Amino acid sequence: MTRYSKQTRILVAVDCIIFGFDGQEMNLLLIKRGLEPEKGNWSLMGGFVQPGESFENGAARVLKKLTGLGDVYMEQLFAFGDPQRDPMERTVSIAYFSLIDIHQYEKQISHDYHAEWFPIKKIPALVFDHLAMIELAKEKLRYKAALHPILFELLPEKFTLPQLQSLYEGIYDAEMDKRNFSRKVLSTGLLIKQKDKEKESSKRGAFYYKLDKRKYLTKFNAFLNFIPNPHNLK
Amino acid sequence: MTRYSKQTRILVAVDCIIFGFDGQEMNLLLIKRGLEPEKGNWSLMGGFVQPGESFENGAARVLKKLTGLGDVYMEQLFAFGDPQRDPMERTVSIAYFSLIDIHQYEKQISHDYHAEWFPIKKIPALVFDHLAMIELAKEKLRYKAALHPILFELLPEKFTLPQLQSLYEGIYDAEMDKRNFSRKVLSTGLLIKQKDKEKESSKRGAFYYKLDKRKYLTKFNAFLNFIPNPHNLK
DNA sequence: TCAAAAGTGTTGTCCTTACACCCATGT
DNA sequence: ACATGGGTGTAAGGACAACACTTTTGA
Numbered sequence: 001m002t003r004y005s006k007q008t009r010i011l012v013a014v015d016c017i018i019f020g021f022d023g024q025e026m027n028l029l030l031i032k033r034g035l036e037p038e039k040g041n042w043s044l045m046g047g048f049v050q051p052g053e054s055f056e057n058g059a060a061r062v063l064k065k066l067t068g069l070g071d072v073y074m075e076q077l078f079a080f081g082d083p084q085r086d087p088m089e090r091t092v093s094i095a096y097f098s099l100i101d102i103h104q105y106e107k108q109i110s111h112d113y114h115a116e117w118f119p120i121k122k123i124p125a126l127v128f129d130h131l132a133m134i135e136l137a138k139e140k141l142r143y144k145a146a147l148h149p150i151l152f153e154l155l156p157e158k159f160t161l162p163q164l165q166s167l168y169e170g171i172y173d174a175e176m177d178k179r180n181f182s183r184k185v186l187s188t189g190l191l192i193k194q195k196d197k198e199k200e201s202s203k204r205g206a207f208y209y210k211l212d213k214r215k216y217l218t219k220f221n222a223f224l225n226f227i228p229n230p231h232n233l234k
Numbered sequence: 235m236t237r238y239s240k241q242t243r244i245l246v247a248v249d250c251i252i253f254g255f256d257g258q259e260m261n262l263l264l265i266k267r268g269l270e271p272e273k274g275n276w277s278l279m280g281g282f283v284q285p286g287e288s289f290e291n292g293a294a295r296v297l298k299k300l301t302g303l304g305d306v307y308m309e310q311l312f313a314f315g316d317p318q319r320d321p322m323e324r325t326v327s328i329a330y331f332s333l334i335d336i337h338q339y340e341k342q343i344s345h346d347y348h349a350e351w352f353p354i355k356k357i358p359a360l361v362f363d364h365l366a367m368i369e370l371a372k373e374k375l376r377y378k379a380a381l382h383p384i385l386f387e388l389l390p391e392k393f394t395l396p397q398l399q400s401l402y403e404g405i406y407d408a409e410m411d412k413r414n415f416s417r418k419v420l421s422t423g424l425l426i427k428q429k430d431k432e433k434e435s436s437k438r439g440a441f442y443y444k445l446d447k448r449k450y451l452t453k454f455n456a457f458l459n460f461i462p463n464p465h466n467l468k
Numbered sequence: 469t470c471a472a473a474a475g476t477g478t479t480g481t482c483c484t485t486a487c488a489c490c491c492a493t494g495t
Numbered sequence: 496a497c498a499t500g501g502g503t504g505t506a507a508g509g510a511c512a513a514c515a516c517t518t519t520t521g522a
Contacts, residue, residue: 003323004269007282009243012315012326035238048241051324055315079313079328081246081289089237090285092246092326094313146457162474179476180512202473204519223380225510396501413503414485436500437493 011091014058015046015130017077017137018067019120020102021154023163025170026120027102028134031066031113037088038127044134045113046093059096066113067105073153074098077137085129093129097137099153142171147223149190152211160198160206161185172227188224190215245325248292249280249364251311251371252301253354254336255388257397259404260354261336262368265300265347271322272361278368279347280327293330300347301339307387308332311371319363327363331371333387376405381457383424386445394432394440395419406461422458424449 018029033043047062049055055076064070077095085091102117109115118124123134145151151167165181168174185191192212197205252263267277281296283289289310298304311329319325336351343349352358357368379385385401399415402408419425426446431439 004245004282004325007245008285010246010283011238011241012244012246048238049244049315049326051242052317054317055313055326076312078310079289081283081328083286083288091238092283092289094315160474177513178474179514182475183477184511197474199520202519203521204472204474206474394501411486412501413487416502418484431501433493437495438491438499438501439493440501 011086011089012049013046013091013093014049014055014062015044015093015095015133016059016063016066016074017044017095017097017134018063019097019099019137019141019154020105020117021151021167021170022102022117024166026154026167027117028120028123029066029105029115030118030124030126031115033127034113037086041127042124043127044095044130045115049094055094055096059094059098063096063098066110066115067100068110069100069104072098072100073150077133077140080129080133082129093133095133095137097141099141099150101154101156103156145171146227147225148220149188149216149224149226151226152190152216155211158194158198158208158210160208162201162206163198164209168226174227184226188219190219245320245323246283247280247325247327248283248289248296249278249327249329249367250293250297250300250308251278251329251331251368252297253331253333253371253375253388254339254351255385255401255404256336256351258400260388260401261351262354262357263300263339263349264352264358264360265349267361268347271320275361276352276358277361278329278364279349283328289328289330293328293332297330297332300344300349301334302344303334303338306332306334307384311367311374314363314367316363327367329367329371331375333375333384335388335390337390379405380461381459382454383422383445383450383458383460384454385460386424386450389445392428392430392432392442392444394442396435396440397432398443402460408461418460422453424453 020027020029029045030042031045033039033041045062045066047058049058053061056074059074060070063072063074074096077097079092079094081092083090085093120138123131151171154167155163161182164185165176165178168181169176190212191209194208194210197207199205254261254263263279264276265279267273267275279296279300281292283292287295293308294304297306297308308330311331313326313328315326317324319327354372357365385405388401389397395416398419399410399412402415403410424446425443428442428444431441433439
């Protein structure tokens with residue numbers, strides 16, 4: 001076979017927006033860019049798509065290189081193609097966002113890239129259009145989490161209802177009624193109450209829950225209405 | 235400035251999934267592919283992204299070339315990047331879907347590409363991964379139309395409630411109660427009743443409505459719950 | 469014993485659903 | 496006059512929001 005002669009070929013990269021929840025607030029994992037231009041400035045982790053490599057594989061490779069994690073939630077966010085987005089040479093970027101359990105990460109942190117977690121309310125200046133990528137990712141996460149049980153991807157295997165609630169409250173910048181909140185999340189049938197309690201953050205202790213993974217998979221695409229109190233949204 | 239040497243550059247294309255509603259059912263506009271491989275087979279309209287051209291501009295250019303229409307609803311669907319998706323040479327495709335008023339189109343149809351409308355239930359064999367693109371577009375349309383008043387983009391300026399209802403019924407393959415349906419869509423405040431009636435499709439005639447464009451824009455991103463009767467979904 | 473967070477139930481309101489009849493008109 | 500599709504109201508049930516007190520236990 002011949003090729004499509006006369007057409008211009010373009011560099012294709014993937015960039016990863018990596019969310020992690022530390023129990024208090026949502027964070028993003030950023031690195032110091034390792035090559036010119038803008039070498040040393042804060043950046044999303046990314047890499048060029050290799051010959052024979054799909055976008056998904058490229059994004060997973062990049063994520064694994066930085067976090068050591070495989071098998072995490074990852075979703076294509078958007079393809080950014082502005083001709084001027086990289087001043088060195090036109091590069092299109094397929095942005096992916098992933099949700100990881102920040103505690104899993106800590107065990108395997110890679111210092112090679114000078115990676116750091118930044119609270120999403122305090123993101124530093126970033127290279128190219130990476131801030132726009134992050135804004136879009138935040139928006140999509142809010143959108144999706146309102147309808148699907150996606151935020152469980154950010155939590156460890158065992159978590160408490162107050163932890164879950166503070167995660168939702170952080171994402172929607174809202175205060176929610178804990179009675180209504182627990183009734184609603186429990187009514188989904190997705191949670192399995194454990195016998196033990198988390199005793200660090202309160203004297204009485206809060207019961208742990210685990211996600212029912214089978215129900216999670218089957219119900220994921222149902223619209224579940226996960227925002228208990230939209231009137232409190234700021 | 236230098237370039238990123240040593241990295242592989244890839245062909246980048248846009249493909250357009252063009253939806254049109256003819257009053258009866260949803261259709262897609264397909265063309266006969268004009269170049270090898272698979273020349274002459276049914277295909278989505280597409281084209282290579284040109285130097286200096288953004289994805290949005292590329293998709294709009296392709297859409298305009300085929301339909302003569304500019305200023306129509308268009309949204310990035312997904313970036314398809316499987317290394318094998320085009321057997322001739324690796325080509326990534328940024329797929330866009332658009333919703334057009336099929337009547338606007340008819341006035342300006344271009345025969346150059348042997349374009350034809352196909353009911354979405356009777357899509358022929360297509361080149362490459364174009365069927366997968368269409369399936370994803372249908373899914374996204376159903377998803378989005380449940381929450382946002384997006385389907386108005388498919389209708390002419392003046393339309394009737396029965397027309398609107400049959401559009402929703404077609405998309406969701408469901409039967410809806412016309413009393414509940416009209417109450418719900420009218421309660422959004424998005425529709426302005428006209429004084430004249432559409433008399434073609436019934437003896438009594440049905441009142442025309444127009445979209446309140448200002449409210450449409452302001453309410454577009456609110457979750458409006460546009461599926462009146464989810465229990466009837468098949 | 470006190471402070472701090474966890475846990476739990478009830479009521480009113482609103483939204484959603486189910487459902488049936490009359491109207492206008494062309495043939 | 497009748498057949499066809501357009502248009503409307505009501506009642507019952509379910510979901511959601513508002514709201515306050517008791518429990519546990521570490522300090």
